[in-house]
Amino acid sequence: MRFSKLFAPTLKESPADAEIPSHKLLVRAGFIRKKASGLYDILPLGVRVLLKIEKIIREEMNRAGAQEVILPIMHPAELWIESGRWNAYGKEMIKFEDRHGRSYALGPTAEEMITDLVRKEVKSYKDLPLNLYQIGRKFRDEIRPRFGLMRAREFIMKDAYSFHTSDEDAEREYWNMYETYSRIFSRMGLKFKAVEADTGEIGGSFSHEFMVIADTGEGKLVFCEKCGYAASTEKAEAVKPEVPESRESLFKEIEKVSTPNVKRIEEVSNFLNVPKNNILKLLVYIVDGKPVAVAVRGDKDVEETKLKNAFKAKEIRLATEEEIEKFTGQPKGFLSPINLPIPVYADYSVIPLVNFVAGAGEKDYHLRNVNWGRDFKVEKFIDVAEVKGGEPCPKCGNPLTEKRGIEVGHIFKLGTKYSKAMNATFVDENGEEKPIVMGCYGIGVTRVMAAAVEQNYDENGIVWTPEIAPFEVIVIPVNVKNDEIRETAEKIYEELKNKGLDVLIDDRNARPGFKFKDADLIGIPVQVIVGKKVSEGKVEIKVRKTGEKAEVPIEEAASRTLETLWELQSK
C-alpha cells in the first residue's frame, strides 16, 4: 500500500471529546471517526486491524472444531418472546417494526437465533455436538456509551454457541473454548487473565471472563500469584472467618454516644477515633421489592452482583432515603441493627467483629460496644463484600493481587436455559427426548482493538504488536525527490511485499520528520528508513516499540526486517 493513496487522516491534536488513550489515539491516527455517541466509522487502518483480529479468531475457532455461520442482525420478536427475554433484556435492546407492524430487535446477542436454527435441524444425538459461531455486528443501546470503542452501541462481536447431549460434553467444550480463547489472545500479543466471572444476563451455571490488563479497564479482578486463582471482583469469594473463641467473654456494655451530624463511616471513624474496620456499615437494599438490611464491616464495600446472587434476586437496588425511614423507622445515617423491623444479613467480614460501633437508630447518636448475637439477630452470614487486593486467596490463603482489566472475551456454560425455553431437544440412544445442553462464547472484536491500544502505546502514539498491526512494516524514503533514495525504497518495498509482508511505503512528498511522526502515531511495528546513507549502501531498520535502530546493507534490508518481526513476535 502506498501512503499517498491511503485514506488515513491523522491529526496533530487529540479530539476534544476523547478521554482515554485508545480513543484519542485511534482517532488521531486515523483508524476511527465518531459518527454519533457510541457509533463509529471505521477507516481503512481500523478495518485492517479488525480483519487481522478476525483472522486469528477464525483460525483458532475452526481449529477448535467450530463452524462459521451468518445469522440475520434483525431478530424477529417471537423468538425473544419465546425465550422470555423480549422484556427481560430491557431498554438495552433496540426494537422496531417493519411495514407490516411486525416487531424486531437489532441483535444484542444471538442465543435465540441460533437455538431456533439448531432446534429445527438437529433431532438426533448423532448430530451433536455442534459449535457454531459468527462474526458480526451487535447492537446494545447502552445507558451511557463511553470511552470510544470500549463501550459502543454498535460493535463487532464474535459469538459462538455450542450444543451437546450431556452436561459433561458441554463442559468439555467449555474448556476447549477456554484453551482456544487463551491461544487467541496470546497470539494477539496481549497480556490477559482468564477470571472466574458472574454469569449476568446471559444466565447459565459458570463462566470465565478474559480480561486484558489495563488501568483504564472498567472491570476489576483479583488473582493469586501462587495458586493461579483469578476472579472478577463481581465473583471473587472471601474467605469465611472463624467466629472468635469465647467472644462473649469480651463483650462490653453498650454505650450511647452523641455524634452530631456524623454519618459517613469516614466521619464516624474520625469523630470517635475508631478504625473503620470496627464500625458496622448498615445498608438497606430493596431485593426484588422487599427491604433487607445488609451489614458489612466499615472498611468494606458491598459488591452488588454478589449480593444479587446471594439472594438469587432478579433485581436489587439501594433503598431511597424515604424508603429507609419508612421501612426501618430510623433516620438515614444513624441506622441501628438493633430492633430493626427488617431482617439483617451480614457479610462475612462482620463475623469477627466484637464491641463495634453502629448507629443508634436515632439522629445524631451512635452506639459503642455493639455485638451481633447478643444485641441483634443476624438472619444469615453471606459473602457480599468486594474482595480487594491484599486479602487472602480463597483457595490457598496467599495475598491476592488486584488489577483493572478490559473484558474482551466471555465464556458461559449455559446448560438448558434456552433449549428448555425454546424446546430445543434431541433424541438420545435410547429413543428418549432430551433438552440440548448449551454453551456460549463471545469475543468483542472492536473492543479487542481498543484494548490492544490501551495496553500498547507511548507518548508518540500506538505500538501495535505485529500480529494485529495494520501494516507490519513501513518503508520511509526520507526524500522522494532524491532518485536514489526513492528507487531504493521502492525496491525494498517490492521485496518485502514479495516476502508476503503487509507493507506500507510512505511515498508522500513530505519532510522526514512529518513521516516519522505519522509512522510512530499509527504504530507500525517496524520502520525501514531509507535516507542519505543509501549512497553508502545502507538503510536503517527501526523498532517502534523500543526505538532501537540498526544500520543494514540495502541487500539485507528485507531479510533483516523479517528477522526483526520474528523477534518481536516471539516476545
Added chain:
RNA sequence: CGGGGCGUGGCGCAGCCUGGUUAGCGCGCUUGGUUCGGGACCAAGAGGUCGGGGGUUCAAAUCCCCCCGCCCCGACCA
C-alpha cells in the same frame, strides 16, 4: 434517569461575565517560492447560518427561555 461541562471555518481553542464597527488565533487546506533526518519557513488566498428556535434590545456569538447534540461524574458506603 440525576448532576456538571461543552457546542464559534475541517481540527484545537479565544471572545461571552461587563451586548456596540469588517468574529479572532494556532493547526490544516489552496497557489507560488525557499526548504528536506523528528509534525519547516516566507508570501498570497479560500473557508464561518457563532448547534437550532424563540425572546429582550436601537443593536445579540455575548443577556433570558425552550429544544437538540456531545463529553464527564453518578445512579453505591445509611
